[in-house]
Amino acid sequence: xxxxxxxxxxxxxxxxxxxxxxxxxxxxxxxxxxxxxxxxxxxxxxxxxxxxxxxxxxxxxxxxxxxxxxxxxxxxxxxxxxxxxxxxxxxxxxx
Amino acid sequence: xxxxxxxxxxxxxxxxxxxxxxxxxxxxxxxxxxxxxxxxxxxxxxxxxxxxxxxxxxxxxxxxxxxxxxxxxxxxxxxxxxxxxxxxxxxxxxxxxxxxxxxxxxxxxxxxxxxxxxxxxxxxxxxxxxxxxxxxxxxxxxxxxxxxxxxxxxxxxxxxxxxxxxxxxxxxxxxxxxxxxxxxxxxxxxxxxxxxxxxxxxxxxxxxxxxxxxxxxxxxxxxxxxxxxxxxxxxxxxxxxxxxxxxxxxxxxxxxxxxxxxxxxxxxxxxxxxxxxxxxxxxxxxxxxxxxxxxxxxxxxxxxxxxxxxxxxxxxxxxxxxxxxxxxxxxxxxxxxxxxxxxxxxxxxxxxxxxxxxxxxxxxxxxxxxxxxxxxxxxxxxxxxxxxxxxxxxxxxxxxxxxxxxxxxxxxxxxxxxxxxxxxxxxxxxxxxxxxxxxxxxxxxxxxxxxxxxxxxxxxxxxxxxxxxxxxxxxxxxxxxxxxxxxxxxxxxxxxxxxxxxxxxxxxxxxxxxxxxxxxxxxxxxxxxxxxxxxxxxxxxxxxxxxxxxxxxxxxxxxxxxxxxxxxxxxxxxxxxxxxxxxxxxxxxxxxxxxxxxxxxxxxxxxxxxxxxxxxxxx
Numbered sequence: 173x174x175x176x177x178x179x180x181x182x183x184x185x186x187x188x189x190x191x192x193x194x195x196x197x198x199x200x201x202x203x204x205x206x207x208x209x210x211x212x213x214x215x216x217x218x219x220x221x222x223x224x225x226x227x228x229x230x231x232x233x234x235x236x237x238x239x240x241x242x243x244x245x246x247x248x249x250x251x252x253x254x255x256x257x258x259x260x261x262x263x264x265x266x267x
Numbered sequence: 268x269x270x271x272x273x274x275x276x277x278x279x280x281x282x283x284x285x286x287x288x289x290x291x292x293x294x295x296x297x298x299x300x301x302x303x304x305x306x307x308x309x310x311x312x313x314x315x316x317x318x319x320x321x322x323x324x325x326x327x328x329x330x331x332x333x334x335x336x337x338x339x340x341x342x343x344x345x346x347x348x349x350x351x352x353x354x355x356x357x358x359x360x361x362x363x364x365x366x367x368x369x370x371x372x373x374x375x376x377x378x379x380x381x382x383x384x385x386x387x388x389x390x391x392x393x394x395x396x397x398x399x400x401x402x403x404x405x406x407x408x409x410x411x412x413x414x415x416x417x418x419x420x421x422x423x424x425x426x427x428x429x430x431x432x433x434x435x436x437x438x439x440x441x442x443x444x445x446x447x448x449x450x451x452x453x454x455x456x457x458x459x460x461x462x463x464x465x466x467x468x469x470x471x472x473x474x475x476x477x478x479x480x481x482x483x484x485x486x487x488x489x490x491x492x493x494x495x496x497x498x499x500x501x502x503x504x505x506x507x508x509x510x511x512x513x514x515x516x517x518x519x520x521x522x523x524x525x526x527x528x529x530x531x532x533x534x535x536x537x538x539x540x541x542x543x544x545x546x547x548x549x550x551x552x553x554x555x556x557x558x559x560x561x562x563x564x565x566x567x568x569x570x571x572x573x574x575x576x577x578x579x580x581x582x583x584x585x586x587x588x589x590x591x592x593x594x595x596x597x598x599x600x601x602x603x604x605x606x607x608x609x610x611x612x613x614x615x616x617x618x619x620x621x622x623x624x625x626x627x628x629x630x631x632x633x634x635x636x637x638x639x640x641x642x643x644x645x646x647x648x649x650x651x652x653x654x655x656x657x658x659x660x661x662x663x664x665x666x667x668x669x670x671x672x673x674x675x676x677x678x679x680x681x682x683x684x685x686x687x688x689x690x691x692x693x694x695x696x697x698x699x700x701x702x703x704x705x706x707x708x709x710x711x712x713x714x715x716x717x718x719x720x721x722x723x724x725x726x727x728x729x730x731x732x733x734x735x736x737x738x739x740x741x742x743x744x745x746x747x748x749x750x751x752x753x754x755x756x757x758x759x760x761x762x763x764x765x766x767x768x769x770x771x772x773x774x775x776x777x778x779x780x781x782x783x784x785x786x787x788x789x790x791x792x793x794x795x796x797x798x799x800x801x802x803x804x805x806x807x808x809x810x811x812x813x814x815x816x817x818x819x820x821x822x823x824x825x826x827x828x829x830x831x832x833x834x835x836x837x838x839x840x841x842x843x844x845x846x847x848x849x850x851x852x853x854x855x856x857x858x859x860x861x862x863x864x865x866x867x868x869x870x871x872x873x874x875x876x877x878x879x880x881x882x883x884x885x886x
Contacts, residue, residue, distance in 0.1 A: 194632060198625050205625075209618045216611045216865055219604035228601070 275570060276306045276320045280348065283311035285329035287455040287462040292353060292377070292492060293325040294463070298400040299558040303566060314340060315348035321569050322348035323375070327367035328360060329452075345370040349569045351395065352376045355481070355488050356384040365390070372572035375565055377491050379511030393568060396514070396561040397491040399552040403499040405467040406549070409474075409542060415440040416531060417473040417502070419466075419493065421449035425482040427775075427782040429507075432528050433477070434774035434848040438749035440535070443473070443846045444772055446785045448792060449481070458787025459846055470500035474541060475534055477527060478506035486510065494521065495558075498548035503541050505530050514556055520548040605868060612865035616821040623720055626691060630719035640729070643714040645704045651711035653684035655753050655804065656734035657742060660726045661689045664744040665696040667853070672703050674747040674851075676710045680754040684711035687744075688730045691720040696744070724816035724827040727801075731810050740804045745853040746773070752849035756804040759845050767840035770803035771849035779854040787844040790836045794883045797829035799842065802850055809835065822873035825863035830874060837878040 185193065232249040236242055277300040281293035293309055300307035305321075314336060315322035324330050327350040331341050350368045352375065354361040361381070365388055368374045373391035376382045385392045416437055418430060430444055445459040455462050461469055470476065476497040478490055489509040497504050504521035517523040522544065524530040534541055627637035657675050661668055668687075675685055689697045697716055704712050713733060721729065731739050738760060740753060752771060759769040773783040784800045786792060793799070813834050816827040823830045832842065863870065875883055 191632065195629070198629055202622060202625050205618050205621050209615060212611050212615050212618070213862075216608060216615075219608055219611075221605070221608065221864065221867070222600045222602055223604070225598070225601050228603075 274305055276308070277566065278308055278310045278315065278320050278322045280310045280315055280322060280324040280330055281326065282329040282333045284454060285326065285333055286452050287460065288453070288492060289326040289329055289353060291462050291466070292351070292397075295397075295400045295403070295558055296323060296325065296351065296562065298402055299562045300566065302400075302557075302559040303563045305566070314344040316344075317347040321566060321573060323351050323569065324348045324367075325351045326353055326364065327351075328354075328364040331367050332363075341367065342370050347573060349565075349573070350374050352381065352385065353378075353492070354381070356381050357484060357486075373568070378489060379513070380486065380488055393565050394561075395558075395565055396556060397495045398556045398558040398561060399495055399499040400558050401553075402464075403467055403496060404549075404553060405464070405471040406499075406501040407471050409501070409538070409545075412472055412474045412502075413441055414443055414469075414473040415535060416442040416475045416477060417469065418442075418444045418446070418477045418479070420446065420479065420490075421481065422446040422782075422785060423449055423481050424781060426479045427785065428780045429479050429527060430477075430785075431774045431776070431780045431782055431848070433531065434749075434851070436528055436532055436535075437848060439751055442848070443469075444782075444785065444848060445787075445846050446782070448786065448795075451792075457792075458789050458844060466496060467500055470497050470502045473497075473500075473502045475531060476502045476504050477531065478504055478509075478521075479527065480507050480509075495552050498545075498552045501545040501549055503534060503544045504548070505534065515548075515551055520544070520551050602868075608865045609869055612862065612869075613821070615862055615865070616824065619722075623722065626719040634718060637719055639718050641716040641718070643701055643704060643716065645710055645712040646708035648684065648711045648713055651682065651684050651735075653682050653711060653736040655681055655683045655738050655740055655757055656731075656736040656807075657683055657685045657740040657748075657753070658727060658730035658734065659685060659687040659742045659744050660723055660730065661687055661692055661696050661700065661744040662720070662723070662726075663692050663694050663696065665692065665694040665699050668696055668744040669699055669703055671742065671744050671747055672700070672707075672712070674749075675742075675753075676707060677750050678748060678753045679750045681757060683740075683753055684713070684735060686713045686715065686730045686733045688715045688726045689717060690723070690726040691717050722818065725818045728815040728818065731805075731807065731815060734807055737807050738804050739807055739810065741801050743802070746802055747851035747853075749849050749851070753804070755845055755847065755849055759843050760804060760806065763843050765841070766806075766843040767809040767835045768803045768805040769843045769845060770799055771845040771847055773800060773802060773850040773852040774848045775852045775854050777854040781854075782848070783852045784844075787846070788842040791882050791884075793829075793832055793836060794881050797826065797832070799828070799832055800852060801828035802852065803842070809840065813838065820873075822866065822870050824870075825861070826870060826874070830877070833874060833878045833881060837881055 229249075232245060235245050239245065277297070279293045279296045279300070281290050297307045297309050314334070315324060327345070336344070345367060348371060350364070350371050352364050352368070354364050361384070365385065368390055373393055374385050375393050375395045376385055377395050377397050379394060382392045382394045416433070420426060426446070433442070447453055447457055447460055453460050476493070478493065480487060487507070487509040489512045494504055494512075494515075498520065505527055506521055506523055507527065508523055508525060515521065522530050522534065630639050631637045633639070659668075659671060659675070672685060672687070675683065687700055689700065700714050704714060715729060715733065717726070717729070727741060738757060740756070742748070756769040756771060760766055770784050772785045775781040775783050784798065784802070786798055813831065817823050817830050835842065
């Protein structure tokens with residue numbers, strides 16, 4: 173924005189016009205940032221800090237029933253559920 | 268009857284480093300045993316042995332757990348002793364304690380509700396109705412009772428909610444609301460916690476003791492120990508409805524009510540009623556039903572049963588295992604989104620930084636500097652010589668900031684100035700403050716109007732840098748003070764010249780009632796969580812020494828006050844708690860997720876790295 177000869181509609185812009193342009197530009201950036209913030213917050217609200225394993229399993233069973241893509245869901249469920257036995261083995265091994 | 272044990276010496280076993288309440292109860296049993304004509308001693312350093320003495324073990328789970336004995340040794344000790352249980356049914360400690368009772372001829376408990384539960388668990392049981400012992404009585408003249416209302420107990424959400432309801436009644440009285448965490452054992456070194464003669468002195472200074480149940484699930488458990496101590500010291504008990512208080516009588520020996528605030532208000536205005544209840548209660552626990560009256564038959568039973576062949580334990584009891592700790596969950600907490608949540612947090616912080624940069628550019632275009640601050644002062648500002656500077660940070664609180672400022676200038680017995688920073692609010696807040704200044708010309712008010720948003724910690728630092736007093740009360744623009752707050756906090760700093768800051772309990776109001784900043788300064792508690800709100804009176808020299816609130820560090824965002832308290836602790840400083848409800852903390856239901864919570868694990872790790880020498884809990 174250091175070009176002193178900014179033109180609006182073919183005429184050199186006056187200082188107040190340039191200032192209005194800059195304000196409009198900044199307002200636009202601000203609006204976009206606000207939109208991103210809202211989107212991020214909405215996303216965060218969907219992701220709990222701690223989740224019940226039971227809820228995960230129930231959700232996966234529901235997915236399996238609702239979709240044809242059983243193979244992918246089963247693989248994903250397997251990966252997630254494997255974490256539990258590993259944790260149990262680690263815990264029991266420490267006793 | 269086994270005659271060889273009749274009148275035998277009584278040994279009362281209790282953990283030397285356990286909960287202080289248990290040591291008090293053990294000492295009363297020793298004293299009452301001596302009143303029966305027996306010799307008696309408190310024992311903390313060995314297990315009970317079959318040596319013809321009458322052994323009582325107070326709070327067996329604590330006594331045995333804090334030693335390093337085998338299960339066999341514990342069982343042998345249990346066979347030659349009678350446990351005295353004190354825990355409330357429904358708590359994990361109650362179940363834990365039963366495991367250490369197996370093998371004993373019978374179990375003693377101090378509460379009727381608990382004796383029923385123990386009997387149901389398969390044990391023979393005897394009830395020890397707690398009464399007074401002579402050493403408890405520290406009564407003084409009613410005119411010398413300087414504390415109007417006292418509460419002592421573990422902090423629970425239910426208690427906090429009910430105590431908050433007392434705030435409008437108590438701010439101009441001398442109240443002491445002494446809370447401590449319910450999750451840690453209390454050994455007596457914690458702030459506000461007293462035992463033995465110190466506790467009796469405190470009760471003797473108090474007119475009313477408020478008794479609130481731990482939560483809605485404890486079925487009106489009557490806190491016998493606390494009641495008896497209060498009654499022995501002429502302090503009137505106001506309690507929520509309870510069970511198991513017989514032979515005491517409600518409304519004769521204590522006041523029972525569902526509306527504790529109304530009952531306290533009535534009693535405070537009725538010294539004659541207080542006197543009659545206090546006298547009847549004192550007579551009941553010290554003369555009509557002293558501890559010795561209930562203990563004597565139990566000692567005789569113990570002498571008989573300990574000398575006899577072991578009786579078969581009733582159904583279920585013998586099968587109970589010794590459990591040395593509450594078992595941890597088999598699986599750790601499942602946190603599948605922690606990485607994503609941290610990335611969202613980082614992205615949000617970047618957006619915040621971008622918006623501040625935009626604000627700074629606009630400010631520079633308008634004023635030639637990104638740090639431009641416009642100042643407005645009231646007519647009374649220049650001539651004021653304040654004892655306290657109240658700094659208020661304002662960002663989008665146009666609808667409530669006037670109430671906040673009005674609560675500050677309603678302060679009594681103190682010369683205060685207000686420095687308020689408008690951190691470039693997007694609403695009408697600046698105009699509201701200027702209008703307030705115009706309408707209160709005699710108040711000393713300085714408005715620092717920023718044209719670029721700095722963020723809360725930087726705005727607070729800016730306000731404090733303009734303070735003229737040597738102590739600064741930090742406030743947010745949506746919170747309130749009770750009129751006595753500034754005076755009492757300032758007095759607390761006068762009384763403790765080494766204290767870095769002073770804070771009072773706050774009444775949470777709005778969408779969630781409760782208490783904030785309700786516990787005394789204790790560094791181990793502070794490492795567990797931030798229980799002290801920023802609304803505190805800080806010496807300006809503290810702020811100068813420590814460099815103010817930390818800015819520009821995304822991993823303390825929203826936790827800058829906690830970080831400051833930790834920094835003070837790490838530097839050897841301390842805060843002082845005034846255990847009265849002297850401020851109000853506005854709560855609002857919001858659907859917006861707390862930004863700081865998104866990165867809580869990373870932020871906690873960061874705090875540990877910043878202050879590695881503090882007594883952090885093992886993770």
